[in-house]
Amino acid sequence: MEEPPNRRSRLLAEPYGSWEEEAKGLIEEEMMRRGIRYKQLSRMLEQLGIYEAPDQLNRKVNRKRFSAAFLIACLRAMGVQTITLHPLNQGQNKKG
Numbered sequence: 001m002e003e004p005p006n007r008r009s010r011l012l013a014e015p016y017g018s019w020e021e022e023a024k025g026l027i028e029e030e031m032m033r034r035g036i037r038y039k040q041l042s043r044m045l046e047q048l049g050i051y052e053a054p055d056q057l058n059r060k061v062n063r064k065r066f067s068a069a070f071l072i073a074c075l076r077a078m079g080v081q082t083i084t085l086h087p088l089n090q091g092q093n094k095k096g
Contacts, residue, residue, distance in 0.1 A: 020064035022085075023071050027061055030078050044077035 031041065038054035045052060050073055052060070060066050075083065 023066070023068075024061055024064045026071065026083060027074050030075060030080055034078055036078060041074065041077065045073060048073055048077055050077075 031037070036044075038058045042052060042054045042057055045057075060070070
């Protein structure tokens with residue numbers, strides 16, 4: 001018997017959970033480091049031709065459901081030139 005669609009999509013999303021958290025963290029860390037709020041980020045993104053209201057940005061980041069293009073656009077808008085990715089913990093993002 002086949003699994004219900006909700007359960008199947010949830011199982012497929014699980015391996016990406018910590019990656020989504022890390023992407024969210026990259027945006028939030030840079031915002032904190034630079035003292036940027038969502039209203040300011042919204043204005044910065046407008047200069048790149050991306051129009052999203054501050055509350056939309058807040059929801060998108062907090063839900064951790066955004067594309068790599070969105071991540072890069074946010075980082076570029078804030079003036080980020082390099083990012084540091086921390087080493088993976090042993091067994092991170094693996095089951096069992």
